[in-house]
Amino acid sequence: MGTPLGDFVRAKRDSIQPESLGLPVQGRRRSPGLRRSDLAARAGISVEYLTRIEQGRDRNPSVAVVNALADALSLDPAERNHLRYLAKITGGECSAHTRPAPPRRDVRPSVLETLRLLEPGIAMVTNRLGDVLAHTSGYESVTSGTGLLDSDAPNLTRYVFTDPRARTFFADWDDVADEQAFDLWLGPTAGNYEWFTAELSPVAGPDFTRRMNRHVVPRRGTLRLSHPSGCELQLLRETLELSSDAQQLVVFLPVDEKTAHAVDELRRRPHGRLRAIS
Template sequence: MPANAGALGSFIRDRRDQTTPESVGLPVGVRRRAPGLRRSELATLAGISVEYLVRIEQGRDRHPSPQVLRAIGDALRLDAAAHEHLRTLAMASSGQCVGPYSSGRDVRPGARALVEQFEPGVAVLGNRLGELLVHTSTFELLARPVGLLDSAEPSLTAYVFLDPRSRETFPDWDRVADDLVANLYRGPNAGASRQLIESMSARAGSEFTDRLTRHDPPHGGVWRWRHPDAGELRFDVEELELPAADNQQIQVLMPADDATAESLDAMRRRRSGALRAV
């Protein structure tokens, strides 16, 4: 059974527990032991049998059709992001690659050149495992002092779960950790994700493994960094998907306020001054 086989079922159970009867148009009725939907209610709303829903939730049926997934998602009133996450978890649970097979580590010259076009902005090319493959010089000014680039093969996932400095770097540490684990189900391929999940489970313990059953879609919103020289920095993040065969993304971090923009400018000026002094 794939390592991610229970992901789909636990996500559906969690969302069922969080969905109240009145929110989907059902009468509240008699007092309940739990506030969420019963299996029978979700099955009726989705137009499937209770027995089939049980098999999906228990991970015994890992190949529900797109139509069944859509029906379950609609019954739970999932938004577009959660619908996509449901589809992604279904593919991961069945052992399929979410995208074409790729190590997710080989960077094409064209992709490398694209990152360079974001200079002097803050941009980094990585994959769903959290591996940081190419970055701009300003990203280095942001990440080098906090230790994120200490490794010869830097990984945001390893840094967040294994390096105690990460809790100081990211004031919203729990949110960053949640998003990194959610991304593991999205690629770059099932084998690579499974290998990292096994490794991180052994090395990071419950802080990592407890998140494997949450399956919340990435939070989005402002990403806060705490820099040793510049203080707190706030970024809006845009993610650009590269061609599917690459299984890589470019994240562009844009200042979310004037104070962050001014701090970045000051960091760049200090770097330029240091280069001139040399």
């Protein structure tokens, strides 16, 4: 049985063309990407040890080995952080296997007050599982009619993968789906991640599982929305980590005057005010 760390290393190795690292291409290859022997040589470890890591038979590589693999794979800073995180949770997988409780859904009063100060802007409080825990009236305006906030406990990840309306609402649905799948690895706890993915996988289907296992670090560019009213919105995202709560405060800012005008039009429609969901 593999591990998140082994899956990521293998996926990155398969995605690298030898010539991009100045290595010769020798004859026909049975599989794409970099050979294990090439990666092991670049990292200064044995092929046998690399095989154990990729297959999940070694779950506790040293910090030096993890850093050597990051160098050998030419990972960018975001990918390096992800590799270190996967090494950490892979090493802790042997802890007790009791069913974890869902993550906390309450939002601190001071965070709710921050949201009030952001009115009538577009902002929400979420966690890495995609739970929408609180939001401003501006956020409700830009998501009105999409179905995202229809449930008592709205969840962006579940919406993206299970609601057909999401594929229209998010103009770059593939990118958003990659973002939501990747963020699950950074869930409030490893137990929360396992619980949520076990619940979501049967209804989200193989596309969700494939994105989870790709370990592609998302670029998080401009968010483009096709609102049911016909408005086309382009929003920048600024995220403030609330590390003590394992939550994030996300603020959405119009990219241009056209989007700002469209948001103003949506705000004029009747909606609720600040909403905390718990």
